[in-house]
Amino acid sequence: MADILLLNGPNLNLLGSREPSHYGATSLEHIVASMTASAARDGHQLSALQSNAEHSLIERIHAAAGDGTGIVIINPGAFTHTSIALRDAFLAVAIPFIEVHLSNIYSREAFRKNSYFSDIAMGVVTGFGSLSYQLALRAAIETLAETEQQTKRD
Ligand code: DQA
Numbered sequence: 001m002a003d004i005l006l007l008n009g010p011n012l013n014l015l016g017s018r019e020p021s022h023y024g025a026t027s028l029e030h031i032v033a034s035m036t037a038s039a040a041r042d043g044h045q046l047s048a049l050q051s052n053a054e055h056s057l058i059e060r061i062h063a064a065a066g067d068g069t070g071i072v073i074i075n076p077g078a079f080t081h082t083s084i085a086l087r088d089a090f091l092a093v094a095i096p097f098i099e100v101h102l103s104n105i106y107s108r109e110a111f112r113k114n115s116y117f118s119d120i121a122m123g124v125v126t127g128f129g130s131l132s133y134q135l136a137l138r139a140a141i142e143t144l145a146e147t148e149q150q151t152k153r154d
Contacts, residue, residue: 002045002046002047002067002068002069003044003045003068003069003070003071003144004039004044004045004046004047004069004070004071004072004073004137004140004141004144005046005047005048005049005060005064005069005071005072005073006032006035006046006047006048006049006072006073006074006133007048007049007050007051007057007060007061007072007073007074007075007076008028008048008049008050008051008074008075008077009050009051009052009057009074009075009076009077009078009079009080010051010052010053010077010078010079011052011077011078012028012050012075012077013028013050013052015027015028015031015102016028016030022102022103022108023102023103023129024102024129024130026129026130028050030130031130031133032046032048034134035048035133035134035137036048038134038137039137039141042141044141044144046137047069054079054083054085054086057076057079057086057089058085058086058089061086061089061090061092061093061095062089062092062093064093064095065092065093065095069095070095070096070144070147071095071096071097071098071122071140071143071144072090072095072096072097072098073097073098073100073133073136073137073140074097074098074099074100074117075099075100075101075102075133076099076117079116080099080101080105080112080115080116080117081111081112081114081115081116082116083116084116086116086117087116087117087120090117090120091120096122096143097117097121097122098121098122098123098124098125098136098139098140099115099117099118099121099123099124099125099126100124100125100126100132100133100136101124101125101126101127101132102127102128102129102130102132103126103127104126104127105126105127106126106127107127122139122143123136123139125139
């Protein structure tokens with residue numbers, strides 16, 4: 001059962017060829033494969049979905065409430081700056097999540113500085129290219145370990 005869910009929003013299927021000066025040369029396929037391998041080394045299973053459709057991401061977040069997902073890592077792409085609906089989905093299921101961006105959204109156009117997710121995320125990793133995802137995964141794994149310890153203590 002996958003306990004870590006990785007979600008990627010619109011246009012991230014084009015990573016590798018899309019605006020490499022902002023997003024680098026690594027494909028999403030490569031990022032997902034390397035995260036899956038890293039998660040497995042630490043005894044975790046990662047499930048991944050990329051979608052260009054807001055409703056598919058929302059439905060996957062709803063499903064996560066009942067499928068054993070302990071934490072979500074999400075790069076919402078441009079939905080970061082527009083989607084109250086995705087924000088509400090996270091509030092509805094109350095699963096902790098980490099927000100990830102390849103580029104540093106605070107060093108770009110003004111409209112990218114607003115995120116509908118940052119204030120309700122556990123944390124935000126932004127600006128480290130594909131390494132942002134690995135850093136978020138490390139934080140996710142540590143968080144799951146802490147939650148497990150806490151459950152044992154209770
Ligand atoms: C992005 C930043 C967003 O502003 C942009 O719309 C994306 C990618 C990033 O990973 O840097 O699609 O989320």
